[in-house]
Amino acid sequence: MTLEWKEDRLILIDQRSLPSKEEYVECLTHEDVYLAIKNMVVRGAPAIGASAAFGYLLGAREARTGSEEMFFGHMVSVKKRLSESRPTAVNLFWALDRMERTLNQLRKLERKGLIASLESEALKIASEDIEINKAIGKNGAAIVRDGDGILTHCNAGALATVDYGTALGVMRAAVQQGKKIYVYADETRPYLQGARLTAWELMKSGVDVTLICDNMSGWVMKKRLVDLVLVGADRIAANGDAANKIGTYSVAILAQRHGIPFYIVAPLSTVDLSTPTGDEIPIEERDHREITHLGGYQIAPDNVKCLNPAFDVTPWNLITGIITEKGIARPPYNISLKKMFE
Incomplete structure (x- = not known):
């Protein structure tokens, strides 16, 4: 835990x-x-x-x-x-x-x-x-087919929750149902949650995982190794726009370009109906040393200007569905998400 x-x-x-x-x-x-x-x-x-x-x-x-x-x-x-x-x-x-x-x-x-x-x-x-x-995992496993290649970004596993996980919970549930899946985990610069945490979790769970750099996602999709994208979220606006780890927006665009379903996986406690759209979600700016240093070693010039937003916002029209404990919300999200709270 x-x-x-x-x-x-x-x-x-x-x-x-x-x-x-x-x-x-x-x-x-x-x-x-x-x-x-x-x-x-x-x-x-x-x-x-x-x-x-x-x-x-x-x-x-x-x-x-x-x-x-x-x-x-x-x-x-x-x-x-x-x-x-x-x-x-x-x-x-x-x-x-x-x-x-x-x-x-x-x-x-x-x-x-x-x-x-x-x-x-x-x-x-x-x-x-x-x-x-566990309910999210069960609901999400229904869209996972035997033999699917799944790409995930950042870490939405047991480590991001009290236990079990959201996006990785769907994968765990699919494996428990006897489905064979292949996971591609983005490293997730600059904090490397995918490399350090997601790869570690999936290996400990016995799930077939391959680690890739963030800038390899498009090529992996083009090679038809990915059938499905599953990621978590830190805040979902009323219209379905979803804030998640920086780089998620890029993955969503690539998924749409290659015709790959892109799902957000999160509990309803992550849905903020008081925030109309993603434009109103505050985005955390983190320490620039996360970019200029790696493992304590400096990898960028002294005094270089940096931008280090911890999150980006994926617009609702790039999201195939939002998997929650109450089921899977589909567009239009301002209706389907609100209904889940009734």
Whole structure:
């Protein structure tokens, strides 16, 4: 599992160390969780959301002996701090809002009972994520044929969720159904989630995976090695525009050019109906050293100007379908996605 709650601490697998080392980070305060999310110890929209829920719980535990005014004021600060960790993944805000609703609904409880209820809610968010991912996997496996070549970008596996995965969860479900598949994993520059995480996960699961550089996707498609593209998402707008790891937009254009179905795979908690289109999705700009350095070595000239958006937005008309726990949404997404929430 990507994360584990143990009595008074959140334990996270340190995804920065994979695949060479399996190391863990213990979070004892909400600030620890903030730093873990911001510094990419944990990443992937569902995993970020679940981690934030436990960060909110840790914040409540920090102020458990304070006055009512101090406690609830502290919780406002805790939510604000955690919400500042990363701006694009909407699951972060969804989980914090859910924890805050629990707090406000039960604010008359004595402090010990209130904190126990927050713990129960955080654990529920984590356990629900696993069941949701399994439902997504089952729904998505229906479109996977025996012998399909599947291309994926970034990491939408167990490491991006509490467990099981979204896009990789579909692949896992297809394999469990006895289907033979072949996966091409883009390396995903500059942070190399595909090379470091997706390839590692699929190999551990016994799935046939081939690692390619990002700029090889078009050629692999032209050679008819790819039948299907499955990727995750960090935020899906009401019209179906989907923000995912930088480079996804390029893959979608290539898929359309070669007549290959392109699917987004994500839970409904990633759908943000309050965001009309992808133009309104905030895009995180990350440290330029991720581009200028590789494995600690400088690979670019000193003082070169850089642009390092962590995400791009794939417009709805390049997306064949959006696979969720409630089924597969099809265009027009402003109708099909809204219907899934009814």
